[in-house]
Every structure is written in structure tokens, then in C-alpha cells.
Amino acid sequence: MKKQYIDEPVKGIKKLFIPLIIIYRMFLDFIADKLYSLEVKIHQAYRKRFPEKRTLIKKKRKKELIFFICLVAYPVLQFLVFYVFVNINSILLSFKKFDTETATYFYVGLENFKNFLRDITQDYGMITAVKNSVKLYLATVLIALPLNLVFSFFLYKKVPGANSFRTVLFLPQIISSLVISLMFRYFVENALASIIGVNLLQNKSSGFNTIIFFCIWASFGTQILMYTNAMSKISKELVEVGQLEGMSLFQEFWHVTLPSIYPTIVVFLVAGVASLFTHQAGLYNFYGPSARQDLQTLGYIFFVKIVRNNDAAFAQYPYASAAGLLFTVVAATITLTVKHLLEKYGPRED
Amino acid sequence: MKIKHIFLTLVTLVGIAVLSSCGNKFIRYTGETIDKTKTQLYIGNFDGGLGHDWLETVAALYEEKNPTIQIIINNEKDMYSDSNLYINMPNYINDIYFLNGITYSNYVAKGLIADITDVVKGTIEGENESIYDKMNPTLRDYYETDDGKFYAVPFFDSIFGAVYDVDLFEEEGFYFNSDGNLICYDPNNTELSAGPNGISGDYDDGLPATFSQWKELVDTIKSFGYTPYSWNGTYDYYRLRYLTAIWADYEGKANFDLNFSFNGEYTFPSDEEPTTINIKNAYLLQKQPGKKYALDFAEYIIKNGLYDRNSFDTVNTHLMAQETYLFSAVNPNTNRIAMLLEGGWWENEARSFFNTMAKTYGQEYGFGQRRFGFMPTPKADDGSSAEGTTLISSTGNSVVVINAKTNVLDIAKDFLEFAHSDEALRIFTRMTGSVRPYDYEMTEEDFAQMTYYAKNMFEIYHNPTTQISYVSLYYHKAFVEQASFLGSKWWWNATISGKSLAEPFYEFSQNKNLTAEAYFQGLQTTYSKNAWDQKMSEYYKEVE
Numbered sequence: 001m002k003k004q005y006i007d008e009p010v011k012g013i014k015k016l017f018i019p020l021i022i023i024y025r026m027f028l029d030f031i032a033d034k035l036y037s038l039e040v041k042i043h044q045a046y047r048k049r050f051p052e053k054r055t056l057i058k059k060k061r062k063k064e065l066i067f068f069i070c071l072v073a074y075p076v077l078q079f080l081v082f083y084v085f086v087n088i089n090s091i092l093l094s095f096k097k098f099d100t101e102t103a104t105y106f107y108v109g110l111e112n113f114k115n116f117l118r119d120i121t122q123d124y125g126m127i128t129a130v131k132n133s134v135k136l137y138l139a140t141v142l143i144a145l146p147l148n149l150v151f152s153f154f155l156y157k158k159v160p161g162a163n164s165f166r167t168v169l170f171l172p173q174i175i176s177s178l179v180i181s182l183m184f185r186y187f188v189e190n191a192l193a194s195i196i197g198v199n200l201l202q203n204k205s206s207g208f209n210t211i212i213f214f215c216i217w218a219s220f221g222t223q224i225l226m227y228t229n230a231m232s233k234i235s236k237e238l239v240e241v242g243q244l245e246g247m248s249l250f251q252e253f254w255h256v257t258l259p260s261i262y263p264t265i266v267v268f269l270v271a272g273v274a275s276l277f278t279h280q281a282g283l284y285n286f287y288g289p290s291a292r293q294d295l296q297t298l299g300y301i302f303f304v305k306i307v308r309n310n311d312a313a314f315a316q317y318p319y320a321s322a323a324g325l326l327f328t329v330v331a332a333t334i335t336l337t338v339k340h341l342l343e344k345y346g347p348r349e350d
Numbered sequence: 351m352k353i354k355h356i357f358l359t360l361v362t363l364v365g366i367a368v369l370s371s372c373g374n375k376f377i378r379y380t381g382e383t384i385d386k387t388k389t390q391l392y393i394g395n396f397d398g399g400l401g402h403d404w405l406e407t408v409a410a411l412y413e414e415k416n417p418t419i420q421i422i423i424n425n426e427k428d429m430y431s432d433s434n435l436y437i438n439m440p441n442y443i444n445d446i447y448f449l450n451g452i453t454y455s456n457y458v459a460k461g462l463i464a465d466i467t468d469v470v471k472g473t474i475e476g477e478n479e480s481i482y483d484k485m486n487p488t489l490r491d492y493y494e495t496d497d498g499k500f501y502a503v504p505f506f507d508s509i510f511g512a513v514y515d516v517d518l519f520e521e522e523g524f525y526f527n528s529d530g531n532l533i534c535y536d537p538n539n540t541e542l543s544a545g546p547n548g549i550s551g552d553y554d555d556g557l558p559a560t561f562s563q564w565k566e567l568v569d570t571i572k573s574f575g576y577t578p579y580s581w582n583g584t585y586d587y588y589r590l591r592y593l594t595a596i597w598a599d600y601e602g603k604a605n606f607d608l609n610f611s612f613n614g615e616y617t618f619p620s621d622e623e624p625t626t627i628n629i630k631n632a633y634l635l636q637k638q639p640g641k642k643y644a645l646d647f648a649e650y651i652i653k654n655g656l657y658d659r660n661s662f663d664t665v666n667t668h669l670m671a672q673e674t675y676l677f678s679a680v681n682p683n684t685n686r687i688a689m690l691l692e693g694g695w696w697e698n699e700a701r702s703f704f705n706t707m708a709k710t711y712g713q714e715y716g717f718g719q720r721r722f723g724f725m726p727t728p729k730a731d732d733g734s735s736a737e738g739t740t741l742i743s744s745t746g747n748s749v750v751v752i753n754a755k756t757n758v759l760d761i762a763k764d765f766l767e768f769a770h771s772d773e774a775l776r777i778f779t780r781m782t783g784s785v786r787p788y789d790y791e792m793t794e795e796d797f798a799q800m801t802y803y804a805k806n807m808f809e810i811y812h813n814p815t816t817q818i819s820y821v822s823l824y825y826h827k828a829f830v831e832q833a834s835f836l837g838s839k840w841w842w843n844a845t846i847s848g849k850s851l852a853e854p855f856y857e858f859s860q861n862k863n864l865t866a867e868a869y870f871q872g873l874q875t876t877y878s879k880n881a882w883d884q885k886m887s888e889y890y891k892e893v894e
Contacts, residue, residue, distance in 0.1 A: 098831065123834075290584075315830050
């Protein structure tokens with residue numbers, strides 16, 4: 001039977017495009033036919049190579065297996081390509097050095113590791129970065145975490161205006177981080193400076209503290225969202241029983257809410273350990289590659305080392321790779337220790 | 351059925367996109383129609399402060415002389431940065447590039463750029479000289495490889511320092527007369543002093559010749575209700591380069607260049623005999639008195655409040671600083687600013703601000719109507735500064751190169767030759783106000799079309815007493831390999847009380863007790879013998 005490519009009446013100027021529409025639909029059919037033939041040929045070849053056998057897995061189970069493989073394939077591939085392969089290159093680089101005359105890398109053994117260990121203990125710029133990174137981590141644990149928990153709790157308890165409050169807090173998360181950094185910078189350096197007479201970012205004594213404030217403020221929304229989400233899963237019956245027994249708001253927070261969401265807190269704290277070495281505190285958004293030395297963190301220093309658009313960047317890859325490897329070793333140790341301690345000594349739901 | 355159609359359409363489109371992308375090089379839409387009757391020459395132009403008007407003019411002239419060739423210019427900035435181009439050059443379609451800065455040795459080693467020795471050393475059509483003959487000798491030595499080959503030629507030169515408002519200086523009598531007094535205080539004698547280079551009748555007449563005169567000038571400017579200095583707060587290297595320019599002028603080219611060649615002799619103030627400087631003891635150069643001299647300027651400017659209040663705001667970009675500087679002449683809410691720390695290209699970069707001012711305040715504020723000049727460094731009072739004028743150029747690594755993968759090598763070489771003809775070099779200077787590091791003359795007709803500032807720059811550059819030091823050329827590989835030690839740190843990084851200080855202007859603004867002398871000692875602490883040995887010992891075998 002001859003196929004109709006135009007199956008409905010065409011009126012007006014559309015008639016001009018009839019030949020084009022026919023060609024397009026013929027082309028689609030052609031592709032579909034070719035794909036189908038290919039599929040059939042592959043199937044036939046497969047069956048020839050692997051004749052069908054009776055199997056114990058039922059048809060339904062087989063389909064589930066295929067679905068599972070499809071589901072897992074993507075993350076596995078991603079892990080192999082973007083973690084295993086990329087890091088193999090990075091690990092190899094950490095034992096090499098860049099020769100500027102031939103623009104090639106050659107092996108130098110442990111030299112990069114030695115240089116990094118020397119720098120981190122003797123170089124004042126690096127020591128400042130270590131101090132800043134630790135300060136930033138402690139601030140997120142000692143200041144941001146309690147604030148997040150308290151705010152989340154009040155939102156969870158649906159204080160008046162909770163929803164609008166949540167929106168306002170979450171706003172920085174839906175705007176580009178670059179825009180947020182710029183806004184903050186302009187606010188502090190122009191508006192606020194003209195009101196209080198001090199440029200908090202420019203001032204050496206307040207510069208890094210202002211950056212810490214920015215980091216806490218900018219990540220506030222995400223954390224609150226996570227904590228309120230965790231709190232919403234707390235058994236209502238449990239809370240009601242407590243309330244019937246005269247439990248105060250503070251007691252509810254301390255004895256019910258905190259133990260119930262403790263696993264979520266642990267996740268944030270443990271994941272935060274790695275940020276000791278990687279958090280660049282939004283400095284690149286603020287200052288590009290030329291942030292003041294007193295503001296720099298370890299994450300920023302190493303990011304700038306390799307991202308800089310100059311001749312030195314390629315020569316810095318091996319050193320940065322060696323540092324990265326050492327950071328991984330230290331971060332993994334601290335992470336596991338912290339996780340162990342938090343799980344052992346933290347509050348329990350029971 | 352519909353879903354199947356959509357899926358098939360998507361698969362087809364993706365397939366077509368993948369197939370069509372194979373083998374083709376990246377090209378951004380320039381708006382030009384490809385003329386199939388002609389051969390195309392693609393040019394990648396770093397579209398920074400110099401802009402692209404001059405290149406379009408040169409290209410149009412070339413097309414006029416070569417009707418079978420069509421030139422397509424791709425103006426980009428970040429795409430042509432050093433590390434981006436190093437990785438992506440083979441994917442770009444451009445045959446020839448005009449670039450802001452590259453690591454020459456890396457590009458040569460990787461075979462990314464074509465050998466252009468023949469066109470560099472051959473006589474330019476219609477002239478008696480080759481590009482090689484015209485080229486600045488310092489850059490010629492740098493770009494010529496050990497086996498006498500060239501893979502790049504220098505693009506442009508841009509000196510760095512303080513730009514001053516000539517109209518304001520004339521209006522208020524901020525020039526020194528032949529009696530050594532400021533004309534504003536001694537208006538009966540209007541004959542200008544010889545300026546720092548000691549030669550009357552040239553570009554620096556009437557400008558402060560000594561540190562004392564400079565202090566008198568800036569104090570007077572302030573007392574008249576003007577702001578002496580302004581600079582941008584976003585890029586601290588503008589301030590650092592100003593200090594480096596002062597240091598270089600104090601030391602003179604030969605002594606200053608030791609800081610990147612690590613090869614030569616230097617006599618320190620406390621010594622009678624010169625010290626041979628090499629890779630083993632180059633840390634001693636931190637004791638060069640030129641550094642202390644430059645720090646004295648920074649300390650004086652900051653501690654006497656001789657700068658614009660926005661100068662340390664990191665949101666205050668170089669463009670905003672230019673705008674503030676220009677508009678300060680008419681802005682009733684701010685003091686007029688006398689000087690701006692900038693690169694030689696600034697006037698062309700600020701063209702849009704001039705145009706805006708012309709629309710709002712009248713044509714007398716338009717581009718080329720106002721007069722600006724370059725202020726050379728005043729000499730030390732005790733006569734210890736080097737003779738002549740040493741300027742720094744931060745664009746010694748700006749180059750013109752030909753893509754090694756070009757399909758039209760002969761045409762690219764021919765255009766490169768044309769772009770270095772006297773005619774093309776004059777067009778560049780006439781239109782951008784900047785200079786190219788080649789020997790060429792401007793005609794009276796050219797000068798008539800140039801701004802006061804552009805003429806001033808050309809005059810300085812071609813003055814017999816002027817020498818240029820190229821601060822972005824690394825003769826020693828340690829500058830690349832030990833970038834975190836010798837990179838930007840090498841110039842002005844001090845260590846005081848266990849703290850690392852990177853930028854003197856800023857540090858003086860933060861710590862009122864910090865002195866130039868303390869900062870100078872701090873430079874020597876950062877580059878102590880111990881620290882130097884730790885980082886540089888692997889290179890010592892070069893001199894052993």
C-alpha cells in the first residue's frame with residue numbers, strides 16, 4: 001500500500017511547503033527503516049553468536065536486571081571517566097615536572113611532595129592560607145551549624161512568616177553565585193562603606209571575617225532546606241507525647257529534634273572536612289586570580305595555581321597534584337575519624 | 351508514533367551535528383560573508399585596550415592591494431589567553447594571531463607556531479629594511495632562537511606609569527620653571543625647567559626633576575583642592591608596576607634587567623667592587639636601592655593622603671578608574687584628579703568615556719580634545735639615580751604568530767610582512783596611540799591625526815635618552831618553574847613579623863607604623879639566602 005505523507009488537508013501558504021514536508025517525512029521513514037534493519041541485523045548476529053538458552057531467570061526478572069544495569073551504567077561510567085581516569089593522570093603528574101624548554105613533563109620522584117611539605121610549614125603565604133582554611137571550617141561548625149539548626153527549627157515549627165522567611169533565605173541559592181558575590185561586594189564596598197565609614201572587605205583586620213560571613217550567609221538556604229526536610233520526617237506522635245507531658249520548645253529541640261536529625265548533621269560535618277582543603281570561600285568570584293594574601297585559603301591558592309592564564313600554569317600542575325594527593329590522605333583520615341567519633345559519641349534517637 | 355518521530359528527529363539532528371563538526375575548526379560568527387571567489391585569511395586578534403580598528407584598516411589596505419584575498423578578523427579576548435590558546439590553537443581556524451602575551455618557548459616546543467624566519471629576515475617589499483632590522487634589539491635577542499630562527503615577532507609596547515592632566519597642570523601652573531619653582535608660586539618666570547632627563551625642549555620639560563620637587567608638586571596639588579593620584583582597586587599589579595617603573599628608572603636598564611637575567615655585575619651602595627650576580631646569589635638584588643626609592647614614593651603618597659578614596663575598592667576596576675579620572679574634571683562632587691596610574695594604552699581604552707563626556711558636556715571633552723601626558727620618574731635628590739630615562743613595558747611577550755597548521759602559510763607570511771611595513775606601523779600608532787617595538791617614523795600628517803597623549807607617548811619612546819626594560823620576559827626558566835616563588839612575588843613580596851605582605855601601597859594604608867625602610871628589609875627577609883637556596887639550588891649547576 002502506498003503511504004500517504006500528507007494525511008490532512010493543507011490550506012493557504014502552507015501548500016508551498018508540501019514538497020518540503022513530504023521530503024522530510026520520507027527522510028524520517030528512511031532513517032526509521034534503516035535503524036530497524038540495523039536492529040534486526042544486530043539481533044540476528046547476536047543470536048547466531050549466542051544461541052538462546054533456557055534460563056532460570058524469569059522474563060520479569062530479566063527485564064529488571066536490564067533496568068538495573070541501565071540505571072547503574074551512567075554513574076559507574078561517570079566514576080570511571082571523571083574520577084578514576086582523571087585522577088590516574090593527576091597521580092602520575094604528582095611525580096613529574098614540567099620542562100619549559102621542551103614543554104613536556106618528566107619524572108622527578110618525590111620532589112613535588114617534598115617541596116609542598118616544605119612550603120606548607122615555612123612559606124608565610126601558605127601558612128596564612130592554612131590558618132584561614134581552618135578558621136573558615138571552624139566558623140562553619142561553630143557558628144553556621146548552630147544558626148542553621150535554630151533557624152531550621154523555627155521554620156519547622158512554622159513561626160509566623162515561616163514560608164516567606166524560607167524563600168528569602170533560599171534566594172541566594174537560586175541566583176548565580178557569581179552574581180551573589182558581586183552583589184555582596186558592591187554592597188559592602190559601596191553602600192555599607194558609605195554608611196559605616198569602613199570598607200570591611202578592604203580593611204585588613206575585618207577582611208577575612210567578612211568573607212566568612214559571606215560564606216555562611218550564601219550557604220544558609222541550602223542547609224536550612226536540608227535540616228527542615230529532615231525535621232519534617234520526625235514522628236508527629238513522638239512530639240505530641242512530649243507536648244502532652246509539658247515539654248518546652250527548647251526541650252523538644254534538644255531531646256527530640258536534634259537526635260532525630262543527627263544523621264543529617266553528621267553528613268554535613270563529615271563532608272565539610274574535605275572543604276578544609278578545597279573551599280576557596282568565593283574568593284575567585286570576588287577577586288579573580290588576584291585576591292589579597294591575607295584572604296587566601298588553601299582551596300583558593302591551588303585553584304589559582306592551575307587556572308591562571310599565564311605561562312606558569314602548566315608548570316604548576318605537578319606541584320598541585322602532589323598537594324592534592326597529600327590533602328586526600330589527610331582529609332580521608334580526618335573524615336573517617338570525625339565520622340567515627342560523631343557516631344560513637346553523638347546523641348541517639350533511642 | 352509522535353514520540354518515535356521526535357526521537358528520530360533528535361537522533362538525526364545529533365548525528366548531523368556530530369558528523370558536521372568532525373574535521374571542521376572552531377570559528378565564531380563574525381558577520382562577514384565568505385566570498386568563494388577569494389582565498390580567506392583568518393586573523394585572531396586579542397581585542398584588549400588596543401581594540402581592532404587599526405587591524406581592520408590594515409586588513410582593508412591589504413585586501414585593496416591583494417584583491418583575491420579576503421581577510422576575516424576574529425576579535426576575542428579570553429579565547430586568546432596564553433593557556434587557552436596553548437591547548438586550543440589547533441582547534442581554531444585563525445591563520446595568524448595578534449596576541450597580548452604568550453609563553454614563547456612552550457609554543458615553539460609544541461610546534462604550535464610556524465617558522466617565520468624567512469619573512470622576518472627578508473627585506474620588506476618596497477622598503478630597504480627587514481622586520482629583523484627594524485625590531486627592538488632587546489626583543490630581537492629574546493625572540494631569535496639559538497639556531498637563529500624566529501617563530502614570533504613582538505606585537506606592541508606599552509610603558510607603564512603615571513598619566514597626568516596637561517590641561518590642569520597648565521591651568522594651575524603645576525610645572526617647574528627654570529628657577530626650580532612651581533609656576534603657580536612664581537608666575538613671573540614661565541620658562542620651563544629641563545625636567546628629569548635634563549634636556550630642554552622635550553616631553554618632560556617642567557615636570558619634577560627630583561624627589562623633593564615631586565613632593566612639592568603633589569603637596570601643592572593637594573593644597574589646591576585636587577586629588578594628586580588615582581588608580582584602580584581591582585588589579586593591584588597596576589600599583590606594583592608603578593613602583594617597578596620607579597625602581598627601574600632609578601637603577602637604569604642594565605642594572606634593573608639583572609632581576610630577570612640573573613647574569614651580570616652590580617655594585618651595591620656599601621661596596622666598592624661590583625658583585626657578580628648569578629643564579630646562586632640573585633636574592634641579593636632585593637637590596638637594590640631603587641626598591642627603597644620606589645617604596646619612599648608609595649609611603650609618601652599613602653601617608654599624606656594623596657590618593658582618591660576609591661583607589662583600594664576592589665569593585666573599582668581600571669575602566670571605572672579611567673571614567674572617574676576623566677569625569678573628575680566636571681564632577682562637582684569630587685575633587686579633580688591630577689594623575690592616574692595606567693598603561694600606555696589607556697586613552698584608547700577610555701574612548702567611550704570621552705565620547706560620553708562629549709555628548710553631555712560638549713566637544714571640548716571628546717576624544718583627543720583633552721591633553722594628557724606621561725610623567726617620567728623624578729631622580730633621587732642625591733644624584734644616585736641612573737642617567738637617562740628607563741621605562742618598563744609589560745607587553746614584551748605580546749606577539750604576532752602564524753598558526754603552524756595554517757593552509758595559507760604564504761599568504762599569512764605576506765600579511766605579516768605587510769603588517770610590519772612602515773605604513774602599517776604608522777597606522778597602528780596613529781589609531782591606537784600606542785607604539786610597536788620597531789624603528790619607524792611618523793609623518794607630520796600622522797601627528798596631525800594623533801591625540802596629544804599619543805604624540806607624547808611616541809616622543810618618549812623615541813627619545814634618545816629612553817630605554818625600555820621588558821618586565822614580562824623571562825630569560826630564566828626558574829620564573830616559570832618556580833612561579834610561586836619568583837612570579838609576581840619576586841618584585842614586591844615582603845615578610846615582616848612572620849606575615850607576608852604583597853603590595854606596599856595597600857600595606858601602608860593598613861598599617862600607619864609601617865615604613866618604607868621596614869618594607870625594604872622585609873623584601874630581603876622573603877628572599878633570604880636560606881629561602882633562596884631551598885628553592886633555587888636545583889639551578890646552581892648552571893654556574894658550577
